[in-house]
Amino acid sequence: MGDVYKALADPTRRAILDELRDRAGQTLFELCTRLLGKGFTSSRQAISQHLAVLEDAGLVVIRREGRYIFIDLDTSPLQQIYERWGIGPCASDT
Amino acid sequence: MGDVYKALADPTRRAILDELRDRAGQTLFELCTRLLGKGFTSSRQAISQHLAVLEDAGLVVIRREGRYIFIDLDTSPLQQIYERWGIGPCASDT
């Protein structure tokens, strides 16, 4: 299992997570097109490599169907950040 | 203002945040000693550079007094992670 923090370190990867949050189950091609529309100039291969990193970190779930892949966001690995330094609006005292 | 995500990407920097969570207001020297005791082999200069990154990201507050510096943890920048992909135990539905 890869490093969640390292996965979050890249701006393009964060943009991918943003994109998946706005629209789940996107195809790689869809994702590339939409990122291009938002000013990112990454190639398909670059995005694919980023997806591999995100998948390895558990932040993304990829399911294959025919010649397409469908990508979904999984935010549960982010929870370890809370648990480690315990902040945020709700993890307050008692 | 630096990048919070990039600041979190390095294991040594995360160890620094851990250390500051356990004991606030540490000196640079104190910090180095304690990290050494935990298996980290970083030099003082390395730690100092890490601190600069953490300070730039707002994750750490450094106050200078005489020939010492006192370092404190500030977890508030982490909140943007929650707000961006909104997860965790409490940011649930409704």
Next chain:
DNA sequence: ACGATATGCAAGCTGCTACTTGCATGTCAA
């Protein structure tokens, strides 16, 4: 004032990371 202590600054080296390029694989439609 002088030495010791605590930290700052800057240049150079190295390894990793993101990107590109080119080709391979596999799926669907006709």
Next chain:
DNA sequence: TTGACATGCAAGTAGCAGCTTGCATATCGT
């Protein structure tokens, strides 16, 4: 089956990030 489409794989390249090294600065005790 054949061609077009969607994705996978791998090697090579460039830039940056973290580390070291060496010296500079500043503060405290005596």
